[in-house]
Amino acid sequence: MSKYGKEMTIGAIPVVLVFLFYIGVNIIPILLMLIIGGSMFYMIRTRGITTGSGGGGSARKARTRQPAYMTFDDIGGQDHAKGELKESLDFLIRADDIKQLGIRPLKGILLTGPPGTGKTLMAKAAAHYTNSVFVSASGSEFVEMYVGVGASRVRDLFKDARARAQKENKPSAIVFIDEIDVIGGQRQGGQHREYDQTLNQLLTEMDGIHTDEEPRLLIMAATNRKEMLDSALLRPGRFDRHIQVDLPDKKGRMHILNIHAKNKPLAADAQLEQVAEQTFGFSGAQLESVMNEAAIYAFREGEANIRQAHMAQAIDKVMMGERSDRETTLEERERVAYHELGHAIVAELVKPGTVSQVALSPRGQALGYVRHNPPQDQYLHTKRYIEERIMIALGGSVAEEMFYGERSTGSRGDFDQALQMVATMVDSGLTGLGIVDRSIVTKQELMKENAAILDGLTRQTRELLESRRHAFTESLAILLQEETLSGDRFRDILSDSLERHSA
The missing domain is CATH 1.20.58.760 (Peptidase M41)
Known part of the structure; x- marks a missing residue:
């Protein structure tokens, strides 16, 4: 329903009630039903989300999403990135031990790399690894034409992460911002933009993180355009670790294929190693699509198992698209x-x-x-x-x-x-x-x-x-x-x- 439709409905309700009262109808039961219905509607809309204040009297819900269960074992082809990330997360888990060496825990971890390499999956696995509350948002959710709205949503995001960690009795919380280049781009001198206010608020919130406070807060972000980020975000003390999540090599591709083949019946002639050889340059998302498309080809032909021919067709489809019916002379x-x-x-x-x-x-x-x-x-x-x-x-x-x-x-x-x-x-x-x-x-x-x-x-x-x-x-x-x-x-x-x- 549009904004004007809502306003018209709200305005019509009291008019209708006054009219019913004037003609002698008992409106008390109707009022009770409206109150109960409105309360239930409000509870459903506000459950699991935090209200963010907006400029000009408009407000939007700042969404927080709890990820599906994900572990590092479910992510293939990123052994180096996973090892570096686990080491960074150990600072969060073993906070008392690292104090003895005078180590300052990390505030932020930036995941960079091509699309489809598993950056978001690694952030979800990090939350499970550290037993942390996971609050995520996309960079586009902070973009608004009204000045101050994005900055307000950044404050609400961090506030909600702390509140949820305390409510669920968790020792830490991970705030994950996907596509951070949308709000973290380089600032232009002499120009005041809504993006700059949002970035300034993010920098302020990161500076306000005290690593010795409970619950501990860790910021994770992902981007495939690191060169566009503002230098103030990349300096130590904010995003302390920059972890490159590259396209998988042959060994990594084999690992990913094995993960996605677990729930699929393979024929005797199916050779995943050959598929790994033929998919140089494929991302994890593309490899998952290859296995899924191969299963679709098998289903289309009415076969119970996935043959090597199905996987060869799937590679072609992922690389070049579906076969067309174009007629040629x-x-x-x-x-x-x-x-x-x-x-x-x-x-x-x-x-x-x-x-x-x-x-x-x-x-x-x-x-x-x-x-x-x-x-x-x-x-x-x-x-x-x-x-x-x-x-x-x-x-x-x-x-x-x-x-x-x-x-x-x-x-x-x-x-x-x-x-x-x-x-x-x-x-x-x-x-x-x-x-x-x-x-x-x-x-x-x-x-x-x-x-x-x-x-x-x-x-x-x-x-x-x-x-x-x-x-x-x-x-x-x-x-x-x-x-x-x-x-x-x-x-x-x-x-x-x-x-x-x-x-």
Whole structure:
């Protein structure tokens, strides 16, 4: 009901009561029912929440949420982050012991990292680990057009955390603010904003935390944009610990997959280790989605167990979206097939064994795709490694030029990737420009270096594909008929065709 609808209803009630009294109706039972009903409605609305005062006479409820039961064992792939967080939480649990060494307990812990890596889950697990009251809010809940509303909600949040800890007889309370960059962004000089008042109030509340008082208070916050936060928040004495929650490595991905596979029936051919290998760069949330989508595919096909094929389909869906029903002409299908085979052949030649699947089925915005299977997680890249990745990206357009004499718009995404990798090379000092800052290099110099790199790698790519031209013909018929070509079968075709034409 809108604000005006509520006001009209409240105003109409006394008018109706006066009218009923005037015509001789006994209104005492009606008044009793209204009082009882209003009391019950008020109790339901206010249970478990704290009223926050707002400017201009408006008020909003500052929400506090008790999390679902969560332990650190339920979080996979973050062994280092969990270990560092547990050490920080031990200062809260063993407050008496650390006094002997003169250690000042921490006031705040900031969790940073990409989305979906488990920052919120770790905050919930921290509350269980420390037997603390858990009060959480999102940064957007403090944003309001009226001056002073956000600051008031910050005060209410801390006040409610202390009150709940005392009421539940807990030794400590954890206040968790998700997406803290919404209210904790860098302040602009000479400009007075509602965001600044909210941030100033948060800083004041953190300064007012005394670590030797009961109940003890610990502030936890999460963000994936740490560089946007105000320096006053990041200094020691406020957020004392900054814990990086990164994307999981292969071992971590395997742990996460095992957690989410516990309640799912897996077929004999299901290999979670293979899924972990094929999901480099996936977050914990994406891995959970892979297992869930695999179960959905099994349910859709009426099977009792989840097979490896279901998990392969799930990986494709999480990476590129659901398979679409887009109709294409035979000419387009052939062009797309040549394009994807160009990517796959270059990938196998520069990094043998890395192609997992070549597909001609449309997914998302793509008419076809090649799924690569990185042999191992790699975080440091050499110049040659980046050049090989650029050649793989250029393989599709070069293949189109070989068989059609021209490119198509299907190479646009490939060129974007290639340009980004060239920019990485420039920033890393891996080009002929040497160690430079791109901001002080002229556009002409950058364009000249960019063209030299891409032209040279395009020539190398064309030479590779021309030497394996026969592999296109033998793979094309299978891909057009079956729409998918597994990596092992593709490698067999590539090897057999090479032997026949070299004999």
